[in-house]
Amino acid sequence: MTLAATAAVTLEVVALTPMHGIGGRQDLPLPFEFVVAGAATAVIASFLVLSLAWRTARPADPGRPLGERLTRIVDSAGLRWTVRGVGLTVALLWGWRCFSARTS
Numbered sequence: 001m002t003l004a005a006t007a008a009v010t011l012e013v014v015a016l017t018p019m020h021g022i023g024g025r026q027d028l029p030l031p032f033e034f035v036v037a038g039a040a041t042a043v044i045a046s047f048l049v050l051s052l053a054w055r056t057a058r059p060a061d062p063g064r065p066l067g068e069r070l071t072r073i074v075d076s077a078g079l080r081w082t083v084r085g086v087g088l089t090v091a092l093l094w095g096w097r098c099f100s101a102r103t104s
Helices: 004-021 032-053 068-074 078-101
Strands: none
Touching: none
16 A cells, blocks of 8 residues: 555545544434434344344353253252342332432
8 A cells, every 4th residue: 555545544534533423422423313223223133143144052162061960950940930030120120210210
């Protein structure tokens, strides 16, 4: 790459830098709704591609097997329901705290 080409690329990068929102969301030349729609589209597209391209789990290294006693404990319905209950409780408390917080 010649010096002139390098300078042109550098000027191009410097000229495009404000379009990347480096200073914050207010610096973007797009309406906020477009930014949110683009982000949502990117997330949905990535999950769609992953769900279509990765049909089965392919662990790189399955590791060593757990002991029979630990496997029974981890696979038990009681532990599953306990973890679900704790997760639901945390989610409900978090939601309650978010919606009942005072704004000043």
